[in-house]
Amino acid sequence: VQVVESGGGLAQPGGSLRLSCLAVGNIFRTANMAWYRQAPGKQRELVAHISDGGITTYTDSVKGRFTISRDNAKNTVYLQMNNLSSEDTAVYYCNSFPLGPPIWSWGQGTQVTVAS
Numbered sequence: 001v002q003v004v005e006s007g008g009g010l011a012q013p014g015g016s017l018r019l020s021c022l023a024v025g026n027i028f029r030t031a032n033m034a035w036y037r038q039a040p041g042k043q044r045e046l047v048a049h050i051s052d053g054g055i056t057t058y059t060d061s062v063k064g065r066f067t068i069s070r071d072n073a074k075n076t077v078y079l080q081m082n083n084l085s086s087e088d089t090a091v092y093y094c095n096s097f098p099l100g101p102p103i104w105s106w107g108q109g110t111q112v113t114v115a116s
Contacts, residue, residue, distance in 0.1 A: 003094050008110030011084050019079040019110055021094035027103060033070060033077045034097035037090035038109075049097040050077065061087070084114045 007019040019035070034049035048058045048068040056068050067080040077094055092110050096103035 003104045003107040005092060005094055005107050005110040008092060008112045010113045010115065012116055013085055013114055015084050015114070016080070016082045017084065017112060019081065019092055019094075019112075021077045021079075021107075023075050023077070023094070023104060025075075025104075028075045029072045031103055032097045033068075033094060035068060035077070035079045036093045036095065037088075037112075038093070039090040042090075044093070046097070047092070048079065081112070084112075086114050088112060089114050 003021055003023045005019060005021045007017060009017060011017050030052050032049060032051045035047040036044050037047050038044040046059055047062055048056065048066055050056045050068045050070055054070070058066060065081065065083045068077065070077045079092065081088065090112060092112055093106060095106065
């Protein structure tokens with residue numbers, strides 16, 4: 001059982017990217033989902049999470065810039081990232097929330113690099 005993240009890449013400061021995460025298994029529809037990120041030399045941190053009913057929460061640093069959403073028919077969770085800054089550079093992962101333990105094995109993540 002796994003997740004597959006995609007949509008990362010190189011963006012300029014102020015630019016946008018949209019990440020996608022496909023999660024295998026019917027459990028997705030009842031799972032609270034989240035996006036996490038890990039920057040070089042730092043611990044993995046929570047970026048945003050969304051309940052099975054669509055309630056969203058964001059870490060302060062991304063509020064007003066990032067939007068998490070989900071499509072249960074496609075077993076997919078999205079992260080729309082706008083007004084990117086260099087501090088958003090990281091590998092982005094998705095998984096269940098909270099982590100205790102995670103429902104899915106960690107995927108490879110998708111690299112987001114923000115640079116001019």
